[in-house]
Amino acid sequence: MSKPIRKAVFPVAGLGTRFLPATKAVPKEMLTVVDRPVIQYIVDEASAAGIEHFIFVTGRNKAVIEDHFDIAYELEATLKSRNKTAELELLSRYQPPAGQTSFTRQQLPLGLGHAVWCARDIVGNEPFAVLLPDMIMKAETGCLAQMMQVYAETGGNVIAVEECDPALAHQYGIVGVGESKGADAFAITSMVEKPPKGTAPSNRFISGRYILQPEIFDHLSRHEKGAGGEIQLTDAMIRLMADQPFWGTRFNGETYDCGSxxxxxxxxxxxxxxxxxxxxxxxxxxxxLLG
Known part of the structure; x- marks a missing residue:
C-alpha cells in the first residue's frame, strides 16, 4: 500500500515581475481573485484533498504570506467588539490549525527544482505534493483530489496534465503517453521541457500539480542547472523515471494561469x-462594458 500524502509544498518565492508595479511591495500570490488571495485558492485545493501540513518556500518581501495564514489579533478583537460575527467566521474558515504551516526561505532564485529542494528537511522521507501557486484550478473535485484518487490506485509519482494545441507544444513541458491505467491515468514514458517545434511526444503538458516520492530530493541535491540556467524540477523527474513509475492524469476542470x-x-x-x-x-x- 502506498504511503498517504500528508504534506504539500508551495513554491512562493517568485518575484512576479509580470505584475509590476503591483508586485513591488505585494507578493503576486497575494493579489486577489474577487476577495481571496491567489495563494488561498491553492491552499484550499490542497486542504480539500486531505493535506495536513502546508510548506511554503518563500523569499524576501514574502512575510505577508505568513501573516495571512496567522491569527490577526487586533483585527479579530475589533470585529468582536463590533459584533461582526460573519466576518469572524470567514477568517476562521481560512485559518489553518496551529502547527500545520511551515515556512522556509529560498535565498536565491535558482529555479523550481531548487525551491522544492529547500523543503526537503520539512518533508522528510515521505511522498508529498507540489502545487504551483500561479495556477488556480477550478472544478467540482479539485485537481489534487483527482490526483489522489489516481495515486491510491497507482502509487509512484503522479503528474497532472492538460492538452494544448499541438502547434504550441514547444511552449510547454510535455510528457510521452504510454499504457492507460483505468479511465483517468496513463503511464508517462518520457518528459521534455519545451521541445523544438515538431518533436513533442504528445500534446499533453504538465500543468502545475505533482505527487512525488522523496527520492526526488536525491536528484535535486545535485544542483545541476538546466533550461534558463536554473535547477529544473523536470530534469530531476526525468532522472527519477529510471527507477520509479510516473503516471499522468488529465485534469477535468478549468485552469487559470494567474502568472499572466x-x-x-x-x-x-x-x-x-x-x-x-x-x-x-x-x-x-x-x-x-462590452456593449
Whole structure:
C-alpha cells in the first residue's frame, strides 16, 4: 500500500515581475481573485484533498504570506467588539490549525527544482505534493483530489496534465503517453521541457500539480542547472523515471494561469460569476462594458 500524502509544498518565492508595479511591495500570490488571495485558492485545493501540513518556500518581501495564514489579533478583537460575527467566521474558515504551516526561505532564485529542494528537511522521507501557486484550478473535485484518487490506485509519482494545441507544444513541458491505467491515468514514458517545434511526444503538458516520492530530493541535491540556467524540477523527474513509475492524469476542470495578466483577469471573471450574491449585477456590468 502506498504511503498517504500528508504534506504539500508551495513554491512562493517568485518575484512576479509580470505584475509590476503591483508586485513591488505585494507578493503576486497575494493579489486577489474577487476577495481571496491567489495563494488561498491553492491552499484550499490542497486542504480539500486531505493535506495536513502546508510548506511554503518563500523569499524576501514574502512575510505577508505568513501573516495571512496567522491569527490577526487586533483585527479579530475589533470585529468582536463590533459584533461582526460573519466576518469572524470567514477568517476562521481560512485559518489553518496551529502547527500545520511551515515556512522556509529560498535565498536565491535558482529555479523550481531548487525551491522544492529547500523543503526537503520539512518533508522528510515521505511522498508529498507540489502545487504551483500561479495556477488556480477550478472544478467540482479539485485537481489534487483527482490526483489522489489516481495515486491510491497507482502509487509512484503522479503528474497532472492538460492538452494544448499541438502547434504550441514547444511552449510547454510535455510528457510521452504510454499504457492507460483505468479511465483517468496513463503511464508517462518520457518528459521534455519545451521541445523544438515538431518533436513533442504528445500534446499533453504538465500543468502545475505533482505527487512525488522523496527520492526526488536525491536528484535535486545535485544542483545541476538546466533550461534558463536554473535547477529544473523536470530534469530531476526525468532522472527519477529510471527507477520509479510516473503516471499522468488529465485534469477535468478549468485552469487559470494567474502568472499572466489575461489568466488573472479571466479568473476574476470566472470566480466572480460563480458567486450568487455577485452574479446578476456582475453580468450586467460586463454587458455594459462590452456593449
Amino acid at each position: 495578466k489575461i489568466g488573472f483577469l479571466a479568473a476574476n471573471v470566472a470566480f466572480g460569476l460563480d458567486r450568487p450574491e455577485l452574479n446578476a449585477d456582475f453580468r450586467k456590468e460586463i454587458a455594459r
